[in-house]
Amino acid sequence: MIKREMYLKKIRDSYDSELIKIIVGVRRSGKSVLMTQIIEELKEKGIKEDHIIYINFEDYDYSDYTNPKEFNKYVKEQIKDKEKYYLFFDEIQNVEDFERVINSFRATMNVSIFITGSNSKVLSGDLSTHLAGRYISIRMMPFTFSEYLELQRNQGKAKEKEEAFLEYIEWGGMPQIYNSTSIQERKMYLRDLYNTVILKDIVERNKIKDVNLLNRVIQFMMENIGGVISANSITKFLKNDNITTSVDTILNYIEYINNSMIANKVSRYNIRGKSVMTLLEKYYLVDLGLLQLKNSPIEKKVGGRLENIVYNELIARGYDVYIGKTDNGEIDFVVDNFGERFYIQVADYLSSDEVVEREFGAYKNVADNYPKYVITMDKINYSRDGIIHKNIIDWLLEK
Numbered sequence: 001m002i003k004r005e006m007y008l009k010k011i012r013d014s015y016d017s018e019l020i021k022i023i024v025g026v027r028r029s030g031k032s033v034l035m036t037q038i039i040e041e042l043k044e045k046g047i048k049e050d051h052i053i054y055i056n057f058e059d060y061d062y063s064d065y066t067n068p069k070e071f072n073k074y075v076k077e078q079i080k081d082k083e084k085y086y087l088f089f090d091e092i093q094n095v096e097d098f099e100r101v102i103n104s105f106r107a108t109m110n111v112s113i114f115i116t117g118s119n120s121k122v123l124s125g126d127l128s129t130h131l132a133g134r135y136i137s138i139r140m141m142p143f144t145f146s147e148y149l150e151l152q153r154n155q156g157k158a159k160e161k162e163e164a165f166l167e168y169i170e171w172g173g174m175p176q177i178y179n180s181t182s183i184q185e186r187k188m189y190l191r192d193l194y195n196t197v198i199l200k201d202i203v204e205r206n207k208i209k210d211v212n213l214l215n216r217v218i219q220f221m222m223e224n225i226g227g228v229i230s231a232n233s234i235t236k237f238l239k240n241d242n243i244t245t246s247v248d249t250i251l252n253y254i255e256y257i258n259n260s261m262i263a264n265k266v267s268r269y270n271i272r273g274k275s276v277m278t279l280l281e282k283y284y285l286v287d288l289g290l291l292q293l294k295n296s297p298i299e300k301k302v303g304g305r306l307e308n309i310v311y312n313e314l315i316a317r318g319y320d321v322y323i324g325k326t327d328n329g330e331i332d333f334v335v336d337n338f339g340e341r342f343y344i345q346v347a348d349y350l351s352s353d354e355v356v357e358r359e360f361g362a363y364k365n366v367a368d369n370y371p372k373y374v375i376t377m378d379k380i381n382y383s384r385d386g387i388i389h390k391n392i393i394d395w396l397l398e399k
Contacts, residue, residue, distance in 0.1 A: 025140030057094040143173030172289030269322035
Protein backbone atom coordinates (compact mmCIF):
# COMPACT_ATOMS: atom_id res chain seq x y z
CA MET A 1 0.00 0.00 0.00
CA ILE A 2 1.33 3.43 -0.88
CA LYS A 3 0.32 6.75 0.61
CA ARG A 4 -1.96 8.67 -1.75
CA GLU A 5 -0.27 11.95 -1.00
CA MET A 6 -1.66 13.58 -4.15
CA TYR A 7 -5.10 13.46 -2.51
CA LEU A 8 -4.16 13.73 1.15
CA LYS A 9 -2.53 17.10 0.62
CA LYS A 10 -5.74 18.42 -0.95
CA ILE A 11 -7.81 17.49 2.08
CA ARG A 12 -5.40 17.56 5.04
CA ASP A 13 -6.02 21.20 6.00
CA SER A 14 -9.73 20.41 6.28
CA TYR A 15 -9.54 17.46 8.68
CA ASP A 16 -11.10 19.50 11.48
CA SER A 17 -13.32 21.68 9.30
CA GLU A 18 -17.11 21.54 9.38
CA LEU A 19 -17.01 21.29 5.57
CA ILE A 20 -18.14 17.89 4.31
CA LYS A 21 -15.22 16.12 2.65
CA ILE A 22 -16.50 14.21 -0.39
CA ILE A 23 -14.28 11.72 -2.25
CA VAL A 24 -15.70 10.33 -5.49
CA GLY A 25 -14.19 7.84 -7.89
CA VAL A 26 -14.80 4.63 -9.77
CA ARG A 27 -14.97 1.48 -7.68
CA ARG A 28 -11.64 0.09 -6.41
CA SER A 29 -9.71 3.25 -7.24
CA GLY A 30 -8.57 3.47 -3.60
CA LYS A 31 -11.22 5.57 -1.82
CA SER A 32 -11.49 3.21 1.17
CA VAL A 33 -7.71 3.05 1.48
CA LEU A 34 -7.56 6.85 1.42
CA MET A 35 -10.08 6.96 4.27
CA THR A 36 -7.91 4.50 6.22
CA GLN A 37 -4.87 6.73 5.65
CA ILE A 38 -6.80 9.79 6.87
CA ILE A 39 -7.87 7.88 9.98
CA GLU A 40 -4.25 6.90 10.67
CA GLU A 41 -3.15 10.53 10.39
CA LEU A 42 -5.90 11.58 12.80
CA LYS A 43 -4.73 8.97 15.32
CA GLU A 44 -1.17 10.24 14.94
CA LYS A 45 -2.48 13.70 15.83
CA GLY A 46 -3.88 12.27 19.08
CA ILE A 47 -7.53 11.77 18.11
CA LYS A 48 -8.96 9.00 20.27
CA GLU A 49 -10.12 5.88 18.46
CA ASP A 50 -13.58 5.98 20.09
CA HIS A 51 -14.10 9.41 18.51
CA ILE A 52 -13.67 7.99 15.01
CA ILE A 53 -16.75 6.32 13.51
CA TYR A 54 -16.37 4.37 10.25
CA ILE A 55 -19.15 2.69 8.28
CA ASN A 56 -18.70 0.91 4.96
CA PHE A 57 -22.13 0.65 3.36
CA GLU A 58 -20.89 -2.14 1.08
CA ASP A 59 -20.37 -4.27 4.22
CA TYR A 60 -23.37 -6.50 4.94
CA ASP A 61 -22.90 -5.92 8.68
CA TYR A 62 -24.11 -2.36 8.12
CA SER A 63 -26.93 -3.15 5.69
CA ASP A 64 -29.61 -2.15 8.22
CA TYR A 65 -28.23 1.37 8.27
CA THR A 66 -28.93 2.04 4.60
CA ASN A 67 -32.31 3.10 5.97
CA PRO A 68 -31.89 6.82 6.77
CA LYS A 69 -33.65 6.67 10.16
CA GLU A 70 -31.57 3.69 11.30
CA PHE A 71 -28.42 5.37 10.00
CA ASN A 72 -29.23 8.56 11.91
CA LYS A 73 -30.06 6.64 15.08
CA TYR A 74 -26.92 4.47 14.99
CA VAL A 75 -24.51 7.38 14.58
CA LYS A 76 -26.14 9.45 17.31
CA GLU A 77 -25.90 6.50 19.67
CA GLN A 78 -22.12 6.49 19.16
CA ILE A 79 -21.77 10.15 20.19
CA LYS A 80 -21.04 10.08 23.94
CA ASP A 81 -19.73 13.59 24.68
CA LYS A 82 -19.34 17.07 23.21
CA GLU A 83 -15.81 16.59 21.89
CA LYS A 84 -15.38 16.52 18.10
CA TYR A 85 -16.14 13.21 16.41
CA TYR A 86 -14.81 12.18 13.00
CA LEU A 87 -17.37 10.40 10.84
CA PHE A 88 -16.35 8.27 7.83
CA PHE A 89 -19.06 6.93 5.54
CA ASP A 90 -17.88 4.74 2.65
CA GLU A 91 -20.07 4.31 -0.48
CA ILE A 92 -22.71 6.68 0.90
CA GLN A 93 -24.84 6.38 -2.26
CA ASN A 94 -26.20 3.12 -0.83
CA VAL A 95 -28.08 5.06 1.86
CA GLU A 96 -31.51 6.29 0.91
CA ASP A 97 -31.93 10.05 1.35
CA PHE A 98 -28.39 10.30 2.74
CA GLU A 99 -28.12 14.02 1.89
CA ARG A 100 -30.56 15.08 4.59
CA VAL A 101 -28.98 12.82 7.21
CA ILE A 102 -25.46 14.08 6.47
CA ASN A 103 -26.61 17.68 6.59
CA SER A 104 -28.35 17.03 9.92
CA PHE A 105 -25.13 15.65 11.39
CA ARG A 106 -23.22 18.68 10.16
CA ALA A 107 -25.75 21.18 11.50
CA THR A 108 -26.47 19.66 14.90
CA MET A 109 -23.29 17.92 16.09
CA ASN A 110 -19.63 18.70 16.68
CA VAL A 111 -18.34 16.51 13.86
CA SER A 112 -16.02 16.39 10.88
CA ILE A 113 -17.54 14.30 8.10
CA PHE A 114 -15.86 12.35 5.29
CA ILE A 115 -17.88 10.49 2.67
CA THR A 116 -17.06 8.50 -0.46
CA GLY A 117 -19.17 7.57 -3.46
CA SER A 118 -18.79 5.56 -6.66
CA ASN A 119 -21.26 7.60 -8.64
CA SER A 120 -20.76 11.16 -9.83
CA LYS A 121 -24.38 11.96 -8.93
CA VAL A 122 -23.29 11.95 -5.28
CA LEU A 123 -22.23 15.53 -6.01
CA SER A 124 -25.43 16.59 -7.72
CA GLY A 125 -29.09 17.10 -7.00
CA ASP A 126 -30.17 17.11 -3.37
CA LEU A 127 -26.62 17.07 -2.01
CA SER A 128 -25.79 20.35 -3.72
CA THR A 129 -29.05 21.80 -2.47
CA HIS A 130 -28.59 20.76 1.16
CA LEU A 131 -24.85 21.40 1.37
CA ALA A 132 -24.43 24.40 -0.95
CA GLY A 133 -21.05 25.94 -0.15
CA ARG A 134 -20.50 23.55 2.76
CA TYR A 135 -18.43 20.82 1.15
CA ILE A 136 -15.23 20.20 -0.71
CA SER A 137 -14.95 17.44 -3.29
CA ILE A 138 -12.04 15.39 -4.57
CA ARG A 139 -12.10 13.22 -7.68
CA MET A 140 -10.02 10.10 -7.04
CA MET A 141 -8.41 8.23 -9.93
CA PRO A 142 -6.54 4.93 -10.19
CA PHE A 143 -2.75 5.13 -9.77
CA THR A 144 -0.96 7.72 -11.82
CA PHE A 145 2.27 6.58 -13.46
CA SER A 146 4.36 8.06 -10.64
CA GLU A 147 2.23 6.24 -8.06
CA TYR A 148 2.59 3.03 -10.06
CA LEU A 149 6.40 3.41 -9.96
CA GLU A 150 6.24 3.98 -6.20
CA LEU A 151 4.19 0.80 -5.82
CA GLN A 152 6.75 -1.14 -7.87
CA ARG A 153 9.58 0.14 -5.69
CA ASN A 154 7.69 -0.79 -2.52
CA GLN A 155 7.13 -4.30 -3.88
CA GLY A 156 10.82 -4.64 -4.78
CA LYS A 157 9.94 -4.86 -8.49
CA ALA A 158 11.47 -1.62 -9.76
CA LYS A 159 11.92 -1.56 -13.55
CA GLU A 160 13.44 0.83 -16.03
CA LYS A 161 11.04 3.72 -16.62
CA GLU A 162 10.48 2.86 -20.28
CA GLU A 163 9.68 -0.78 -19.51
CA ALA A 164 7.42 0.24 -16.65
CA PHE A 165 5.57 2.71 -18.87
CA LEU A 166 4.82 0.05 -21.47
CA GLU A 167 3.30 -2.12 -18.73
CA TYR A 168 1.31 0.87 -17.45
CA ILE A 169 -0.06 1.53 -20.95
CA GLU A 170 -1.17 -2.07 -21.16
CA TRP A 171 -2.54 -2.71 -17.67
CA GLY A 172 -3.46 0.72 -16.33
CA GLY A 173 -3.33 1.77 -12.70
CA MET A 174 -6.05 0.03 -10.69
CA PRO A 175 -4.36 -0.36 -7.28
CA GLN A 176 -4.88 -4.13 -6.93
CA ILE A 177 -3.96 -5.13 -10.48
CA TYR A 178 -0.26 -5.48 -9.67
CA ASN A 179 -0.78 -7.84 -6.74
CA SER A 180 -0.41 -10.60 -9.34
CA THR A 181 1.91 -11.14 -12.30
CA SER A 182 -0.48 -13.69 -13.82
CA ILE A 183 -2.16 -12.36 -16.97
CA GLN A 184 -5.15 -14.62 -16.33
CA GLU A 185 -5.59 -13.37 -12.74
CA ARG A 186 -5.25 -9.75 -13.84
CA LYS A 187 -7.89 -10.20 -16.51
CA MET A 188 -10.19 -11.94 -14.04
CA TYR A 189 -9.78 -9.03 -11.64
CA LEU A 190 -10.58 -6.49 -14.38
CA ARG A 191 -13.56 -8.54 -15.55
CA ASP A 192 -14.89 -8.67 -11.99
CA LEU A 193 -14.40 -4.92 -11.61
CA TYR A 194 -16.18 -4.25 -14.90
CA ASN A 195 -19.10 -6.53 -14.01
CA THR A 196 -19.45 -4.94 -10.57
CA VAL A 197 -19.58 -1.43 -12.00
CA ILE A 198 -22.04 -2.50 -14.70
CA LEU A 199 -24.31 -4.37 -12.27
CA LYS A 200 -24.29 -2.13 -9.19
CA ASP A 201 -23.62 1.35 -10.54
CA ILE A 202 -25.47 1.20 -13.85
CA VAL A 203 -27.94 -1.67 -14.22
CA GLU A 204 -29.38 -1.81 -10.69
CA ARG A 205 -29.25 1.92 -10.06
CA ASN A 206 -30.98 2.82 -13.32
CA LYS A 207 -33.17 -0.30 -13.67
CA ILE A 208 -31.74 -1.18 -17.09
CA LYS A 209 -33.29 -4.21 -18.76
CA ASP A 210 -31.17 -4.51 -21.92
CA VAL A 211 -27.72 -5.25 -20.46
CA ASN A 212 -26.45 -6.47 -23.83
CA LEU A 213 -27.19 -3.09 -25.40
CA LEU A 214 -25.39 -1.36 -22.53
CA ASN A 215 -22.31 -3.53 -23.06
CA ARG A 216 -22.35 -2.76 -26.79
CA VAL A 217 -22.39 0.97 -26.08
CA ILE A 218 -19.44 0.64 -23.71
CA GLN A 219 -17.53 -1.46 -26.24
CA PHE A 220 -18.11 1.22 -28.87
CA MET A 221 -16.67 3.82 -26.48
CA MET A 222 -13.67 1.60 -25.80
CA GLU A 223 -12.98 1.28 -29.52
CA ASN A 224 -13.15 5.04 -30.03
CA ILE A 225 -10.97 6.45 -27.27
CA GLY A 226 -10.32 10.09 -27.98
CA GLY A 227 -12.71 10.10 -30.92
CA VAL A 228 -15.84 12.19 -31.22
CA ILE A 229 -18.82 10.17 -30.02
CA SER A 230 -22.49 11.03 -30.34
CA ALA A 231 -25.71 9.15 -29.72
CA ASN A 232 -26.33 9.27 -33.47
CA SER A 233 -22.98 7.65 -34.30
CA ILE A 234 -23.62 4.85 -31.80
CA THR A 235 -27.15 4.31 -33.10
CA LYS A 236 -25.86 4.00 -36.68
CA PHE A 237 -23.10 1.62 -35.59
CA LEU A 238 -25.63 -0.63 -33.82
CA LYS A 239 -27.97 -0.51 -36.80
CA ASN A 240 -25.20 -1.99 -38.96
CA ASP A 241 -25.22 -4.94 -36.56
CA ASN A 242 -29.01 -5.22 -36.87
CA ILE A 243 -29.63 -3.71 -33.42
CA THR A 244 -32.37 -1.10 -33.48
CA THR A 245 -32.67 1.41 -30.67
CA SER A 246 -33.53 5.07 -30.20
CA VAL A 247 -31.19 8.03 -29.87
CA ASP A 248 -32.87 8.90 -26.55
CA THR A 249 -32.07 5.46 -25.15
CA ILE A 250 -28.42 5.80 -26.16
CA LEU A 251 -28.27 9.29 -24.62
CA ASN A 252 -29.56 7.85 -21.34
CA TYR A 253 -27.04 4.98 -21.45
CA ILE A 254 -24.18 7.41 -22.09
CA GLU A 255 -25.27 9.45 -19.06
CA TYR A 256 -25.42 6.33 -16.87
CA ILE A 257 -21.94 5.25 -18.02
CA ASN A 258 -20.56 8.72 -17.34
CA ASN A 259 -22.16 8.79 -13.87
CA SER A 260 -20.54 5.45 -13.01
CA MET A 261 -17.16 7.07 -13.78
CA ILE A 262 -15.96 4.08 -15.79
CA ALA A 263 -15.63 6.56 -18.65
CA ASN A 264 -15.35 10.34 -18.57
CA LYS A 265 -16.96 12.86 -20.89
CA VAL A 266 -14.84 15.75 -22.15
CA SER A 267 -16.71 18.71 -23.59
CA ARG A 268 -15.41 20.90 -26.41
CA TYR A 269 -14.25 24.43 -25.73
CA ASN A 270 -14.47 27.12 -28.41
CA ILE A 271 -11.13 28.87 -27.96
CA ARG A 272 -12.07 31.92 -29.99
CA GLY A 273 -15.54 32.27 -28.47
CA LYS A 274 -14.37 31.21 -24.99
CA SER A 275 -17.40 29.00 -24.39
CA VAL A 276 -18.08 25.34 -23.63
CA MET A 277 -19.87 23.44 -26.41
CA THR A 278 -22.26 20.64 -25.47
CA LEU A 279 -22.16 18.74 -28.77
CA LEU A 280 -19.65 16.19 -30.09
CA GLU A 281 -17.95 15.28 -26.84
CA LYS A 282 -15.09 12.82 -26.45
CA TYR A 283 -14.78 10.05 -23.89
CA TYR A 284 -11.79 8.54 -22.09
CA LEU A 285 -11.67 5.42 -19.93
CA VAL A 286 -10.98 5.85 -16.24
CA ASP A 287 -8.32 3.14 -16.60
CA LEU A 288 -6.65 1.63 -19.66
CA GLY A 289 -6.54 -1.82 -18.08
CA LEU A 290 -10.20 -2.18 -19.05
CA LEU A 291 -9.08 -2.46 -22.68
CA GLN A 292 -7.78 -5.92 -21.78
CA LEU A 293 -11.42 -6.95 -21.95
CA LYS A 294 -11.49 -6.11 -25.68
CA ASN A 295 -9.71 -7.80 -28.58
CA SER A 296 -10.43 -5.30 -31.33
CA PRO A 297 -7.28 -3.93 -32.99
CA ILE A 298 -8.77 -0.43 -32.90
CA GLU A 299 -7.94 0.17 -29.25
CA LYS A 300 -4.34 -0.99 -29.76
CA LYS A 301 -3.50 2.38 -31.33
CA VAL A 302 -0.91 3.95 -29.05
CA GLY A 303 -1.91 7.55 -29.75
CA GLY A 304 -5.38 7.12 -28.25
CA ARG A 305 -3.94 5.37 -25.19
CA LEU A 306 -1.44 8.19 -24.63
CA GLU A 307 -4.24 10.76 -24.88
CA ASN A 308 -6.17 8.77 -22.30
CA ILE A 309 -3.17 8.66 -19.94
CA VAL A 310 -2.58 12.40 -20.26
CA TYR A 311 -6.26 13.14 -19.64
CA ASN A 312 -6.38 10.92 -16.53
CA GLU A 313 -3.19 12.52 -15.20
CA LEU A 314 -4.67 15.99 -15.60
CA ILE A 315 -7.85 14.98 -13.77
CA ALA A 316 -5.80 13.40 -10.97
CA ARG A 317 -3.90 16.67 -10.61
CA GLY A 318 -7.21 18.45 -10.15
CA TYR A 319 -7.51 20.35 -13.43
CA ASP A 320 -10.59 21.05 -15.54
CA VAL A 321 -10.04 19.64 -19.03
CA TYR A 322 -11.73 20.36 -22.36
CA ILE A 323 -11.21 19.62 -26.05
CA GLY A 324 -10.15 22.80 -27.85
CA LYS A 325 -12.10 23.91 -30.93
CA THR A 326 -10.29 26.26 -33.32
CA ASP A 327 -11.40 27.75 -36.65
CA ASN A 328 -9.62 25.02 -38.63
CA GLY A 329 -9.36 22.10 -36.27
CA GLU A 330 -8.93 21.20 -32.63
CA ILE A 331 -6.44 21.05 -29.78
CA ASP A 332 -6.37 17.78 -27.85
CA PHE A 333 -6.70 19.42 -24.43
CA VAL A 334 -7.47 22.88 -23.10
CA VAL A 335 -6.55 22.78 -19.41
CA ASP A 336 -7.77 25.18 -16.75
CA ASN A 337 -5.23 25.54 -13.98
CA PHE A 338 -7.12 27.51 -11.32
CA GLY A 339 -7.93 30.30 -13.75
CA GLU A 340 -4.72 29.98 -15.78
CA ARG A 341 -4.88 28.07 -19.05
CA PHE A 342 -2.50 25.86 -20.98
CA TYR A 343 -2.83 23.66 -24.05
CA ILE A 344 -1.65 20.12 -24.83
CA GLN A 345 -1.28 18.15 -28.06
CA VAL A 346 -0.57 14.40 -27.73
CA ALA A 347 0.97 12.03 -30.28
CA ASP A 348 2.92 8.78 -30.13
CA TYR A 349 6.01 9.88 -32.11
CA LEU A 350 6.94 12.88 -34.24
CA SER A 351 7.98 10.42 -36.91
CA SER A 352 7.92 12.68 -39.96
CA ASP A 353 7.83 16.31 -41.03
CA GLU A 354 4.14 15.85 -41.75
CA VAL A 355 3.42 14.71 -38.18
CA VAL A 356 5.54 17.53 -36.74
CA GLU A 357 3.59 20.05 -38.80
CA ARG A 358 0.28 18.53 -37.77
CA GLU A 359 0.99 18.60 -34.04
CA PHE A 360 2.77 21.94 -33.81
CA GLY A 361 0.61 23.47 -36.53
CA ALA A 362 -2.52 22.84 -34.46
CA TYR A 363 -1.59 26.01 -32.55
CA LYS A 364 -1.44 28.29 -35.62
CA ASN A 365 -4.86 29.76 -34.95
CA VAL A 366 -4.37 30.11 -31.19
CA ALA A 367 -3.34 33.72 -30.75
CA ASP A 368 -3.04 33.97 -26.95
CA ASN A 369 0.15 33.61 -24.91
CA TYR A 370 -0.86 30.70 -22.69
CA PRO A 371 1.70 27.84 -22.55
CA LYS A 372 1.44 25.33 -25.38
CA TYR A 373 2.78 21.77 -25.18
CA VAL A 374 3.30 18.82 -27.49
CA ILE A 375 3.68 15.55 -25.56
CA THR A 376 5.03 12.41 -27.24
CA MET A 377 7.20 9.36 -26.57
CA ASP A 378 10.18 10.92 -28.41
CA LYS A 379 13.34 11.45 -26.36
CA ILE A 380 14.67 14.21 -28.64
CA ASN A 381 13.44 17.72 -27.78
CA TYR A 382 11.50 19.15 -30.73
CA SER A 383 10.45 22.40 -29.05
CA ARG A 384 10.08 25.32 -31.46
CA ASP A 385 8.32 28.65 -31.97
CA GLY A 386 7.59 28.95 -28.25
CA ILE A 387 5.81 25.58 -28.21
CA ILE A 388 7.25 23.22 -25.60
CA HIS A 389 7.86 19.58 -26.51
CA LYS A 390 7.89 17.07 -23.65
CA ASN A 391 8.62 13.37 -23.42
CA ILE A 392 5.50 11.83 -21.88
CA ILE A 393 7.38 9.91 -19.19
CA ASP A 394 9.25 13.04 -18.13
CA TRP A 395 5.99 15.01 -18.08
CA LEU A 396 4.18 12.39 -16.01
CA LEU A 397 6.97 12.39 -13.41
CA GLU A 398 7.20 16.17 -13.06
CA LYS A 399 6.24 17.47 -9.63
